[in-house]
Amino acid sequence: MKVEIINIGDELLIGQVVNTNASWMAEQLNLAGYKVHQVTIVSDEREHILEALSLAEKRVQIVLISGGIGPTKDDITKHTLCEFFQTRLVMNEEAYRDVERLFARRGYPVTELNRQQAMMPESATSIPNLLGTARGMWFEKKTASPLPTVFVSMPGVPFEMKAMITEEIIPRLNQIFNTPVILHRTILTQGVGESFLAAQIEAWENNLPSHIKLAYLPQPGIVRLRLTGTGNDESTLSAQVTTQVTALRQIIPDYIYGYDNDTLEEITGRLLLENKNTLATAESCTGGYIAHLITSVPGSSAYFRGSVVCYANEVKEQIVGVLPETLAKYGAVSEQAVTEMALGVQSRLKADFVIATSGIAGPDGATAGKPVGTTWIAIATPAGVSAHAFLFGDSRERNIRRTALQALNLLRKQLLSYFFLSPFGILK
Amino acid sequence: MKVEIINIGDELLIGQVVNTNASWMAEQLNLAGYKVHQVTIVSDEREHILEALSLAEKRVQIVLISGGIGPTKDDITKHTLCEFFQTRLVMNEEAYRDVERLFARRGYPVTELNRQQAMMPESATSIPNLLGTARGMWFEKKTASPLPTVFVSMPGVPFEMKAMITEEIIPRLNQIFNTPVILHRTILTQGVGESFLAAQIEAWENNLPSHIKLAYLPQPGIVRLRLTGTGNDESTLSAQVTTQVTALRQIIPDYIYGYDNDTLEEITGRLLLENKNTLATAESCTGGYIAHLITSVPGSSAYFRGSVVCYANEVKEQIVGVLPETLAKYGAVSEQAVTEMALGVQSRLKADFVIATSGIAGPDGATAGKPVGTTWIAIATPAGVSAHAFLFGDSRERNIRRTALQALNLLRKQLLSYFFLSPFGILK
Numbered sequence: 001m002k003v004e005i006i007n008i009g010d011e012l013l014i015g016q017v018v019n020t021n022a023s024w025m026a027e028q029l030n031l032a033g034y035k036v037h038q039v040t041i042v043s044d045e046r047e048h049i050l051e052a053l054s055l056a057e058k059r060v061q062i063v064l065i066s067g068g069i070g071p072t073k074d075d076i077t078k079h080t081l082c083e084f085f086q087t088r089l090v091m092n093e094e095a096y097r098d099v100e101r102l103f104a105r106r107g108y109p110v111t112e113l114n115r116q117q118a119m120m121p122e123s124a125t126s127i128p129n130l131l132g133t134a135r136g137m138w139f140e141k142k143t144a145s146p147l148p149t150v151f152v153s154m155p156g157v158p159f160e161m162k163a164m165i166t167e168e169i170i171p172r173l174n175q176i177f178n179t180p181v182i183l184h185r186t187i188l189t190q191g192v193g194e195s196f197l198a199a200q201i202e203a204w205e206n207n208l209p210s211h212i213k214l215a216y217l218p219q220p221g222i223v224r225l226r227l228t229g230t231g232n233d234e235s236t237l238s239a240q241v242t243t244q245v246t247a248l249r250q251i252i253p254d255y256i257y258g259y260d261n262d263t264l265e266e267i268t269g270r271l272l273l274e275n276k277n278t279l280a281t282a283e284s285c286t287g288g289y290i291a292h293l294i295t296s297v298p299g300s301s302a303y304f305r306g307s308v309v310c311y312a313n314e315v316k317e318q319i320v321g322v323l324p325e326t327l328a329k330y331g332a333v334s335e336q337a338v339t340e341m342a343l344g345v346q347s348r349l350k351a352d353f354v355i356a357t358s359g360i361a362g363p364d365g366a367t368a369g370k371p372v373g374t375t376w377i378a379i380a381t382p383a384g385v386s387a388h389a390f391l392f393g394d395s396r397e398r399n400i401r402r403t404a405l406q407a408l409n410l411l412r413k414q415l416l417s418y419f420f421l422s423p424f425g426i427l428k
Numbered sequence: 429m430k431v432e433i434i435n436i437g438d439e440l441l442i443g444q445v446v447n448t449n450a451s452w453m454a455e456q457l458n459l460a461g462y463k464v465h466q467v468t469i470v471s472d473e474r475e476h477i478l479e480a481l482s483l484a485e486k487r488v489q490i491v492l493i494s495g496g497i498g499p500t501k502d503d504i505t506k507h508t509l510c511e512f513f514q515t516r517l518v519m520n521e522e523a524y525r526d527v528e529r530l531f532a533r534r535g536y537p538v539t540e541l542n543r544q545q546a547m548m549p550e551s552a553t554s555i556p557n558l559l560g561t562a563r564g565m566w567f568e569k570k571t572a573s574p575l576p577t578v579f580v581s582m583p584g585v586p587f588e589m590k591a592m593i594t595e596e597i598i599p600r601l602n603q604i605f606n607t608p609v610i611l612h613r614t615i616l617t618q619g620v621g622e623s624f625l626a627a628q629i630e631a632w633e634n635n636l637p638s639h640i641k642l643a644y645l646p647q648p649g650i651v652r653l654r655l656t657g658t659g660n661d662e663s664t665l666s667a668q669v670t671t672q673v674t675a676l677r678q679i680i681p682d683y684i685y686g687y688d689n690d691t692l693e694e695i696t697g698r699l700l701l702e703n704k705n706t707l708a709t710a711e712s713c714t715g716g717y718i719a720h721l722i723t724s725v726p727g728s729s730a731y732f733r734g735s736v737v738c739y740a741n742e743v744k745e746q747i748v749g750v751l752p753e754t755l756a757k758y759g760a761v762s763e764q765a766v767t768e769m770a771l772g773v774q775s776r777l778k779a780d781f782v783i784a785t786s787g788i789a790g791p792d793g794a795t796a797g798k799p800v801g802t803t804w805i806a807i808a809t810p811a812g813v814s815a816h817a818f819l820f821g822d823s824r825e826r827n828i829r830r831t832a833l834q835a836l837n838l839l840r841k842q843l844l845s846y847f848f849l850s851p852f853g854i855l856k
Contacts, residue, residue, distance in 0.1 A: 013464045015455025016645065018448055022469070027443025036441045038476070039469035041450070048466070055483065217444070281716075281737075287723025288709075288716030291737045295715025298791050298824055300739075307737035308747070309709075309719045315734040315777055319747065349743055363726050396726055 001177050002037040002060040003029055006052050008068035008077055009156055012041045021066050021161055032170050033179040033230070034062065044068055049080045053151070057141070061149050062173065067156030069134045078121070078137070081153055085139050087123040092135070095126055099133050127152070127168050132160040136168065147176065181234045185241050186217075187225040187248060188262055189255040190409040194218045197225075201251055204244075211237075212244055220398045221405035257409050264408035265293045265300075271415045272303040272353070279411075280351035281307040282320055282341040284332060285359035285375060290404045305351045310341065320344040333358050333370055335378075335387045342380035342387075353415065354380040355407045359392075361399045373399055377407045379414045386414075429605050430465040430488040431457055434480050436496035436505055437584055440469045449494050449589055460598050461607040461658070462490065472496055477508045481579070485569070489577050490601065495584030497562045506549065506565070509581055513567050515551040520563070523554055527561050555580070555596050560588040564596065575604065609662045613669050614645075615653040615676060616690055617683040618837040622646045625653075629679055632672075639665075640672060648826045649833035685837055692836035693721045699843045700731040700781070707839075708779035709735040710748055710769040712760060713787035713803060718832045733779045738769065748772040761786050761798055763806075763815045770808035770815075781843065782808040783835045787820075789827045801827055805835045807842045814842075 005025055011017045019041060026036045037060050042048045049068075056063045068077030082088055096118035103110045117133050120126045127136030134155045140148040150173065154164050173179075189197060194216055198205070205214055211231055217224040227244060231237035249256060258267050272279055281290045291307035294300055308319050313332055316322040321344030322337055330336045342356035359375030366372045373392040378385055390406060392399045433453055439445045447469060454464040465488050470476045477496075484491045496505030510516055524546035531538050545561050548554045555564030562583045568576040578601065582592050601607075617625060622644055626633070633642055639659055645652040655672060659665035677684060686695050700707055709718045719735035722728055736748050741760055744750040749772030750765055758764045770784035787803030794800045801820040806813055818834060820827045 012451070013454055013467065014458045015451045015453070015464075016643075018446060018451040019467070020446055023440070023443045023446040025443070026441055030442045036443075037471065039441065039447070039467075041467035043465065215444075278740075280743075283716075283719075286720075287728075287732075288711075288719030288735055288737065289723075291711075291716030292714075292720045292828075295717075295737075295739065295789075296825065296828070300715075301793070304715075305740045306743040306747070307716055307735070309716065309723075309735035309737065311723065311729050312706075312733045312777075319734070319736070319776060348747060349740075361723075365729070397724065400720075400724070 001034050001062060001173075001179065003034050003062040003064060004037055004056040004060040005039045006049075006056060006063060006065045007039065007041045007156070008044060008049060008065065009041070010043050012067075013043055021156065021158060024158070024162065025064060025066070025165060028165055028170065029064075031182065031184055031228070032174070033182045034173070034177075044076060046076055046080050046083070049077065050084055053084050057149055061143075061147065061177075063149070063151045064169070065151065065153040066161050069137075069153060069155055070157075077153060078119075081124075081137060081139070081151075082121050085121060085123055085141075085151075087121045089119040090122045092118050092120040092126050095120055095135050098128070098135070102133055127154070127164060127172075129155065129160055129164060130167065131163050132157060134160070136164050138172070150176065181231050181237055183229045183231075183234070183237050183241055185227045185245055186260050187227070187245060187256055188258045188260075189223045189225065189252065190221065190257050190264065190405055192223065192252070192255045194223050197223055197252070197255070201248065204248055204251055208244060209240070212241060221402040254413075257412055264405060264412060265297050268408055268412050268415060269294065269297050269300055269303060271412070271419065273299075275415075275419050277352040277415075278303050278305050278350075279353045279355070280305040280345050280349040282345040282354060282356040283307055283309045284311060284316070284341070284357055285361045286357045286400055286403050286407070287311065287361075289400050290355055290357065290407055293404060293408070305349045308345055308349070316341065319348075321348060331367070331370070333360055333374055333376060335376055335389070338376040338378040339385055339387050342378035342385050346380045346385075352382050353411060353418075354378075355411055356380070357403055357407055359390075359399065359403055361396045361403075362394060363396060375399070375403050375406075377403065377410055379407075379410050381414050381418050383418060429462050429490060429601075429607070431462050431490040431492060432465055432484040432488040433467045434477075434484060434491060434493045435467070435469045435584070436472060436477060436493065437469070438471050440495075441471055449584065449586055452586070452590065453492060453494070453593060456593055456598065457492075459610065459612055459656070460602070461610045462601070462605075472504060474504055474508050474511070477505065478512055481512050485577055489571075489575065489605075491577070491579045492597070493579065493581040494589050497565075497581060497583055498585075505581060506547075509552075509565060509567070509579075510549045513549060513551055513569075513579075515549045517547040518550045520546050520548040520554050523548055523563050526556070526563070530561055555582070555592060557583060557588055557592060558595065559591050560585060562588070564592050566600070578604065609659050609665055611657045611659075611662070611665050611669055613655045613673055614688050615655070615673060615684055616686045616688075617651045617653065617680065618649065618685050618692065618833055620651065620680070620683045622651050625651055625680070625683070629676065632676060632679055636672060637668070640669060649830040682841075685840055692833060692840060693725050696836055696840050696843060697722065697725050697728055697731060699840070699847065701727075703843075703847050705780040705843075706731050706733050706778075707781045707783070708733040708773050708777040710773040710782060710784040711735055711737045712739060712744070712769070712785055713789045714785045714828055714831050714835070715739065715789075717828050718783055718785065718835055721832060721836070733777045736773055736777070744769065747776075749776065759795070759798070761788055761802055761804060763804055763817070766804040766806040767813055767815050770806035770813050774808045774813075780810050781839060781846075782806075783839055784808070785831050785835055787818075787827065787831055789831075790822060790824045803827070803831050803834075805831065805838060807835075807838050809842050809846050811846060 124137040136154040139151040215226045288309045310316040322340040338358045346354040356378040362372035375390045378387040552565040564582040567579040640657045643654040716737045738744040750768040766786045774782045784806040790800035806815040
């Protein structure tokens with residue numbers, strides 16, 4: 001079933017706003033079994049909107065329109081939709097009560113502008129907006145086929161649009177267009193590049209049944225594997241997808257750290273919290289980025305003690321306790337130094353587990369035998385300490401990111417083996 | 429002069445890739461005096477591309493096409509363009525030498541697929557690609573007016589596209605369409621919200637000459653003010669824009685921290701480097717984010733000593749030297765605690781300047797009289813220490829970001845007054 005997305009708004013045409021709405025909508029629609037045929041961005045002009053609607057109607061069966069339905073004067077979408085569908089605006093009592101309720105909760109009076117937001121096209125079904133004052137509008141136009149062409153207008157404000165797509169629009173489309181059951185499972189891997197990963201799972205991938213598709217979604221330091229299954233019965237399909245995920249875990253147990261929207265900072269945080277253990281970091285090349293990721297998680301103060309970002313060697317010695325002889329003999333980017341950093345912060349910050357990093361993030365700092373990207377990571381646990389060497393790339397920004405993700409994944413594995421769980425213990 | 433952007437690529441229609449190309453192109457074109465009328469994303473299908481080209485030709489005078497000219501089989505743009513312009517592919521010797529040179533540099537042999545990239549439509553002018561193997565194609569179609577309709581096809585790879593737009597396409601368009609001189613200057617402000625800023629500069633804004641326009645570009649913690657001047661003579665226009673910027677500086681000297689692409693971490697880093705002074709941070713609520721921003725700047729190891737992220741009160745006491753009495757009497761989020769954090773890290777990490785932060789980032793942690801968003805920032809200098817209180821908002825992520833930017837701007841001001849420069853000293 002083909003869809004066209006029409007985004008209305010001058011702010012998109014002067015480059016002030018990136019059209020993340022379209023890509024988010026496209027992803028959700030695609031995951032729900034609809035094919036986005038075209039995305040069209042038009043200005044807040046009557047003729048331009050009318051032209052886009054007419055052309056879209058010829059191309060697709062579903063037209064999703066976002067933007068241009070706020071209360072300000074330049075938002076002319078609603079009037080233009082009335083013109084296109086030859087209908088008129090009438091007061092929608094339900095919509096008006098919504099606006100009243102929202103304003104009462106915020107303690108504002110309802111203005112004339114807001115009252116006008118409750119005026120809706122007579123021939124449209126109005127769609128609730130749980131997070132704002134502008135309701136969606138659902139129009140159906142008869143066609144030669146038994147199924148109508150559907151036009152839905154919704155707000156351009158991303159969180160309002162997202163709630164409306166997920167809660168209202170996709171379920172209603174599914175009722176009309178009777179789409180097959182589609183299930184997705186994303187497997188998150190860390191520590192392996194896309195091509196090397198593809199080579200390792202080639203046989204598994206080739207043996208996937210034809211109704212289960214695989215997509216590689218690489219990001220710096222992470223590769224996400226998305227399985228999409230299509231079928232008629234949800235529980236059968238779910239079991240089939242799970243079988244494939246289980247098989248994949250046997251092949252690459254070391255790389256998989258989680259599923260769907262998991263993050264390494266949340267997974268490791270949960271493990272620490274459940275086991276009442278604490279964490280600290282000793283960061284040289286990552287410069288506080290790992291501490292920042294950890295403390296981005298709400299509630300992290302329950303397990304995170306703190307970090308020493310020891311950029312200067314003197315700070316490594318005096319605050320962390322790295323021996324001057326170690327730095328003189330092996331340098332700061334060495335197994336010995338990173339091990340002492342981990343142990344020093346473990347005892348001084350009184351943490352159960354410690355991540356330590358030391359590397360050459362670049363662009364400067366390379367020495368003989370230690371090119372830019374050379375990185376040491378140590379993990380201290382109550383049972384001991386281990387250090388690991390990596391050679392990342394040339395980009396400072398990516399080296400910091402990759403080091404942080406690699407370090408958090410090493411921590412995750414250490415947490416699992418320390419708490420005597422199998423590596424599969426926390427996997428859903 | 430109206431432009432349509434056509435982005436070709438299935439990856440944009442399944443939501444795998446956000447269309448940042450279109451917003452970047454739109455911004456550059458808008459800044460150069462061209463109006464983007466529509467953005468259209470189409471699939472890698474011949475009929476769809478042909479339809480989009482025909483429709484665009486009716487709407488605009490300039491059609492910019494990105495994507496679909498790589499070496500792989502699904503990239504059919506080039507063949508479709510030949511069909512649309514009724515021409516054929518011929519070997520372009522200059523393009524072939526480019527491909528050979530690029531591959532020699534990378535040490536790869538030229539494959540048949542790459543050789544085909546040097547085949548170009550006979551009626552097109554080929555546009556150099558400084559950063560890749562796929563050249564751009566420039567077509568002109570006569571119209572009833574003296575000016576042609578211009579179609580340009582370019583790569584979808586962002587950095588290749590950007591170089592081509594800036595270096596080749598906009599200058600060539602300017603030759604044909606004889607656009608006026610347009611100048612931009614962005615003034616960066618921190619520490620003031622958009623509406624409050626607008627009220628303060630209202631008189632100045634109302635007095636701007638009609639050929640100089642102002643745009644507000646707000647981001648969390650920062651508001652950018654972009655002045656766009658249009659005229660015939662570059663040096664006259666430049667002087668006029670500078671006059672307005674100078675006038676603005678008199679009105680809001682405290683909020684302006686830089687211009688155009690400046691960042692607070694780079695500005696403060698430059699000041700420290702030039703004056704051979706050092707910096708450290710003592711971070712509670714920002715959790716290492718300020719250290720991360722500072723160390724994102726290449727070369728920051730020359731002035732950044734390090735940071736103590738003291739999430740646990742025990743770390744504030746034992747590593748930083750905050751007195752237990754202070755924490756007991758005033759709490760960690762207090763003028764007294766943040767001042768002791770700054771002074772403690774200054775002496776222990778032997779830094780000339782220190783930023784210290786302590787606040788309630790949320791969502792938990794609020795106490796009587798200290799709601800979520802309550803934040804203290806202290807700046808220690810060789811001459812003393814000062815502490816400042818702020819009440820930010822409800823969002824943890826934004827509170828961390830706003831605290832970091834506010835702290836770096838306070839540091840910037842302290843650096844300027846310590847080095848005996850006027851606050852305008854570093855402004856270009």
